[in-house]
Amino acid sequence: MTAPLLSVKDLSVTFRSDDGDLTAVRGMSFDVMPGEVLAVVGESGSGKSVTSLAIMGLLPRSARVSGSAMFDGRELIGADLKQLRKIRGKDIAMIFQDPMTALNPVFTIGSQIVEAITLHNDMSDKAAWERATELLNLVGIPDPKRRVKLYPHEYSGGMRQRAMIAMAMANEPKLLIADEPTTALDVTIQAQVLQVIRKAQAVTGAAMVLITHDLGVVAGLADRVNVMYAGAVFESGDIDDIFYRTANPYTLGLLGSIPILTARVSDKLTPIPGAPPNLRRLPEGCPFRPRCVFATEVCHGSEPDLMAVNGGRHRSRCYHIDKVAEARAGSTV
Amino acid sequence: MTDLGSRQQLEMAIEAEAAALEAEGLDIEARSMRRQTWDRFRKHPVAVVSLFLLLALTTAFWVGPWLSPYTYDQVLAGLPNEGPSLSHPFGTDQIGRDLMVRVFTGGQISMTIAIVVALLTTFIGTVIGAVAGFFGGWVDNVLSALTNLFLIVPGLLVLLVVAIKWGGGVYSTAVILALLAWPVIARVVRGLFIQFKEQEFVQAAIAAGAKPGRIMFRHIIPNTFGPIIVNATLAVGAAIVIESTLSFLGLGVRPPTPSLGNIIQDYRGAIDSDPTKVLLPGLFVVLITLCANFLGDALRDALDPTSRRGH
Numbered sequence: 288m289t290a291p292l293l294s295v296k297d298l299s300v301t302f303r304s305d306d307g308d309l310t311a312v313r314g315m316s317f318d319v320m321p322g323e324v325l326a327v328v329g330e331s332g333s334g335k336s337v338t339s340l341a342i343m344g345l346l347p348r349s350a351r352v353s354g355s356a357m358f359d360g361r362e363l364i365g366a367d368l369k370q371l372r373k374i375r376g377k378d379i380a381m382i383f384q385d386p387m388t389a390l391n392p393v394f395t396i397g398s399q400i401v402e403a404i405t406l407h408n409d410m411s412d413k414a415a416w417e418r419a420t421e422l423l424n425l426v427g428i429p430d431p432k433r434r435v436k437l438y439p440h441e442y443s444g445g446m447r448q449r450a451m452i453a454m455a456m457a458n459e460p461k462l463l464i465a466d467e468p469t470t471a472l473d474v475t476i477q478a479q480v481l482q483v484i485r486k487a488q489a490v491t492g493a494a495m496v497l498i499t500h501d502l503g504v505v506a507g508l509a510d511r512v513n514v515m516y517a518g519a520v521f522e523s524g525d526i527d528d529i530f531y532r533t534a535n536p537y538t539l540g541l542l543g544s545i546p547i548l549t550a551r552v553s554d555k556l557t558p559i560p561g562a563p564p565n566l567r568r569l570p571e572g573c574p575f576r577p578r579c580v581f582a583t584e585v586c587h588g589s590e591p592d593l594m595a596v597n598g599g600r601h602r603s604r605c606y607h608i609d610k611v612a613e614a615r616a617g618s619t620v
Numbered sequence: 621m622t623d624l625g626s627r628q629q630l631e632m633a634i635e636a637e638a639a640a641l642e643a644e645g646l647d648i649e650a651r652s653m654r655r656q657t658w659d660r661f662r663k664h665p666v667a668v669v670s671l672f673l674l675l676a677l678t679t680a681f682w683v684g685p686w687l688s689p690y691t692y693d694q695v696l697a698g699l700p701n702e703g704p705s706l707s708h709p710f711g712t713d714q715i716g717r718d719l720m721v722r723v724f725t726g727g728q729i730s731m732t733i734a735i736v737v738a739l740l741t742t743f744i745g746t747v748i749g750a751v752a753g754f755f756g757g758w759v760d761n762v763l764s765a766l767t768n769l770f771l772i773v774p775g776l777l778v779l780l781v782v783a784i785k786w787g788g789g790v791y792s793t794a795v796i797l798a799l800l801a802w803p804v805i806a807r808v809v810r811g812l813f814i815q816f817k818e819q820e821f822v823q824a825a826i827a828a829g830a831k832p833g834r835i836m837f838r839h840i841i842p843n844t845f846g847p848i849i850v851n852a853t854l855a856v857g858a859a860i861v862i863e864s865t866l867s868f869l870g871l872g873v874r875p876p877t878p879s880l881g882n883i884i885q886d887y888r889g890a891i892d893s894d895p896t897k898v899l900l901p902g903l904f905v906v907l908i909t910l911c912a913n914f915l916g917d918a919l920r921d922a923l924d925p926t927s928r929r930g931h
Binding site (some may be wrong): 343371372374375376377390391392406454 | 819821823824825826827829830839842
C-alpha cells in the first residue's frame with residue numbers, strides 16, 4: 288500500500304472573537320492518496336473551506352490552528368513561510384471559487400499564468416508564454432494565442448475559471464485544492480468546467496481535494512467523500528458507500544434534499560429541518576441531534592466517534608448506523 | 621473514472637463551447653495596454669486639449685528663455701514699466717527687466733517645484749500608505765498616527781516658520797511643500813491597500829507562492845495606479861497654487877529668481893494701473909492648475925483596464 292500524499296491528523300481551527308471562541312474545525316483527520324479525488328461536502332459553516340485554508344496556511348493570524356498536516360513527508364501546519372512558499376503553487380495549487388475576483392484585473396491572463404510558472408521555474412519569458420498558451424489550449428480556450436493577451440474582464444465567467452484551472456495546473460502540482468470551483472458559475476457552464484477539472488486532474492495525475500456543497504459535482508468527480516458537519520467528519524467513504532450504502536443521518540438528509548429527474552411529481556424533496564448549529568455553543572452530545580430523525584436518548588450523552596461500517600474504510604459518526612441503513616434500503620432515493 | 625466514453629464526451633463538450641464562444645463574437649482585438657489606455661484617454665477631449673496645452677506651456681517655459689535675447693535678471697537701462705511691444709511682448713518690469721522672459725523662467729521654476737512636489741508626495745505617500753495598509757496591526761497604528769499628525773498640523777503656519785529658516789531655494793521650497801502634502805496620498809493608498817489585500821486575487825497570489833513584497837508591488841500597486849496618478853496630478857495643481865502663495869508672501873522662491881508667485885507679488889500694487897502684468901502670471905497659474913486637474917480625471921479612466929469606455 289502506498290503512503291498517503293496528504294495526511295491530516297486531528298486538525299482543529301479556532302477563531303477568537305468578541306463573543307467567545309469559535310471552533311470551525313474540530314479534530315479533522317483524513318488521508319488523500321496520490322492521484323485520488325477526495326470530495327469534502329457540507330453546508331455553509333461546516334468547516335470545509337477553513338480546512339483547506341489551514342492546509343495552505345492562508346488563514347488570518349487570528350486563527351489558532353493545531354494538529355498536523357503531513358504533505359509528502361513535510362509538515363504544513365506551523366511550517367515557516369519560506370518553506371510554505373516553495374510548496375504553494377508548485378506542489379499544492381488552488382482553484383478558487385470566484386474566478387472574477389481571484390484573477391488580478393489589471394494584468395492579462397497570460398502574464399498571470401506566466402507569473403505562476405516563473406515563480407517556481409527558471410524559464411525564459413518566451414518559453415513561459417508559450418507554456419501559458421499551451422495551458423490555455425489544454426483547458427479548452429479557443430484561439431489561445433490571442434486570448435492569452437486579454438484581460439480577465441474580456442473573458443466570460445466559464446473561460447475565467449478555465450484560466451484559473453490552467454494557472455493551477457501550470458507547475459503540475461501533486462495536489463489540487465478546488466474550493467467550490469463551480470459555485471459562482473452558470474449551471475450550463477458548470478458541467479463543462481467540471482469536465483475541464485477532470486481533464487486537468489487526469490493530465491497532471493494530481494490528487495485533488497474538492498470542496499463543494501453540490502452532491503452532483505461529487506458524483507461526477509470524486510473517488511472518496513468526506514461529509515462534514517459542525518467542523519467534524521460525519522461520514523467518510525468511497526463514493527458508492529456514500530450514495531448507495533449511506534450510514535449517517537446527515538448524509539441521508541443531504542441526499543434527500545437533491546431533486547431527482549426520474550422522481551414522480553408527488554415525490555416531495557425532504558429538506559433537513561432546522562439550521563446548522565452555532566459553533567460557539569454546540570449542543571450536548573451529537574451536534575446533529577436536534578435536527579436528526581433517528582435521535583434517541585443515547586445521542587444526548589456524548590458525541591459519537593467515527594465508527595467503521597462493515598469493517599472497511601467506510602466510517603460514520605453515528606450511534607444508529609443500522610437504523611440508517613435500514614431506512615436507506617427502504618427509501619426510493 | 622476516466623473511461624473512454626466520458627473522455628470523448630468531454631472533448632466534444634469543450635469543442636462545442638469553443639465554437640459557441642467563437643460565434644458569440646467574443647474576439648475583441650487583442651490590443652496592447654498602451655493602445656487601450658490611449659483609446660480611453662482620447663474619449664475626453666478636454667483632457668486631450670489640457671495635455672497639449674501643458675506640453676506647449678512646458679516647452680515655452682523651457683525653450684522660451686533660452687531663445688530670448690534677454691535674461692531674467694538683465695536690467696535694460698532706461699526701459700522700466702514699458703507696455704507690451706514687439707521686442708517685449710509682455711512689457712518690462714519696474715526696474716526694466718523683460719517681463720516675458722521673467723514669466724517664462726518663473727513658470728519653469730514653479731513647474732519644477734510642482735513636479736518635484738508631486739513626485740515626492742506620491743513616493744512618500746504611496747510607500748507609507750502601502751506598508752500601513754498591507755501589514756496592518758501595530759505598523760498601521762504607528763504610521764497612521766504619523767500621517768494624522770502631519771494632517772492636523774496647520775500647514776500655512778508651519779510653512780511660514782519653516783520657510784523663514786530653510787526657504788528661499790527652489791528645491792528646499794519643493795521639499796517643504798512635499799513634507800506637508802504626502803499624508804493625503806498616504807491615506808488614499810492605505811485605504812486602497814486595506815481594500816485590496818482582502819481580495820481573492822491576493823489570496824490566490826499567496827497560494828501561488830508569491831512573497832509579500834511581490835504581492836504589494838506587483839499585485840496590489842498596479843490596481844491603485846488610477847487613484848495614485850489622479851492624486852499626483854491634483855498635487856501638481858495644488859503645489860503650483862501653494863508655491864505661488866508662498867512666494868507671494870515672500871517665503872517661497874526668493875527674488876531675483878522669478879517664480880509665478882513672486883512676479884505677481886512684484887505687481888500687486890499695480891493691479892489698477894497695469895493689470896495685465898499681474899494677470900499674465902496669474903493666468904499661467906490658473907491654466908496649469910486647471911489642465912493638471914482635467915488630465916488627472918481622464919487618466920483615472922484611461923488607466924483602469926476594466927473601464928469600458930474605450931471599446
